[in-house]
Amino acid sequence: MISEYLTLNTSAEIICFVIAFICLIKDKSLAWRSMVLFLLITCITELTGIYIKKLYLADTVHVRPNIWIYNVLIIFQAGFTSLMFSHLLNKYINSKPIIIGGLAILFIMYVIEICIHGVFEKHNLTTTTMSVLFVLFSLFYFFQLNNDADYIVLKNSPAFWWVSGVLFFYFGRTACNIFYYKLSLVVVTPRHYLTYYIYNALNILLYACWSYSFICRKWLTTTSKSLY
Template identity: 45%
Template sequence: MILNNLKIFVTVNTASEFLCFLAALIFLYREKSVAWKLFIPFLLLTCCTELAGIYIREFMAVSNYGIYNVYVLFECGFTSYFFFYLYKSYHYKIKWLYIWVAIFMVMYVTDLLYHDFSRFVSTTASVMSVVFVLASLYFYFLKLKDEHFEPLTFSAPFWWVSGTLFFYFGSTACNNFLDYLALYERITFSRSIRYVIFNILDIILYIFWSYAFICRYRQRKSSPLLG
């Protein structure tokens, strides 16, 4: 009985999140940069949120929208801050970060009130995904203009942004075609196409992020003053 209950918590999402958290813990533990080191608590929060969401859904038999609505705040805050950290070397002004966060909070509160706090803030999450896709593309644009050569194979920011772009672009496309995917709700192993797509996106995201942590570790070892 206990073993069966534990199996409920072991999914593609939870496994990939936990492995990425371990990678962050191993490779970023001695990191000097606050932005990079924040991945450790953020990924721990991600793991805890996923496990709590499963527990609420499976054992309490109630909606788990609430916990994911709270998590979206941390997801937006951390990801936005990390993009700003990557942009800083290109003289990016912090006022744009403040403006985006203010717009996000207005959408978030409006979304909650519109649905009487009873549903996931899907509209806000969709807009956030589009913004992060554009932010990723903007990073590529800055890289192309950058005269400083950096081999992308071992570039931690490049791999983090690439994973982020894949995930948010894929999730945006999936959400936009949600009605179409609903026509083919059940496929192999009684899982929806949307469920399978998001599992694939999760795997890509966390593999890319884990490799970014390894690259960051290599950079820090080769340059002890890196911060």
């Protein structure tokens, strides 16, 4: 049934994708325009993941768990998010060294985990490293923004809200992963633990911030104001 696919998480992703498509499909910046493709890939991955999970629960002998598809998604998360950070940080510094360095670290972690346990187990090391890197990139961006001599109205700044979404999501996920064992013991409902609601809240916060940033980007573009 379609209700099995339209969860709280997938609904937020689809809405964000639709907003991104409307606001960014004709954007002159490759980095911003790439968000449309990234969100499309994310939506397809999530929906496919639900489908594979249903098959696995029906036949655990012949069907693999769906974790492998999320391990593949890590590659796109690292690539597209790094592209956007490169674009935003280039206003202040030559961001290529730190962005390429971060991607190199993630590539090494990813290869190590494939060698250790393959693609059918969660790449925890890569995911945690990526989260820490994106938190550091976000904090570095805010440091540069704080020292920016230009007057910027933050409530209308697409870059500010995009980075805020990244910071909230990856910092929250890192903290949740650190305390996962204790948090996973807290039963909220008979079917779900506290971690389920925390991860859903982080996803909604991320896509809400991103959706607003895309709207700001479209509005600023049409009014010919600064794109930062």
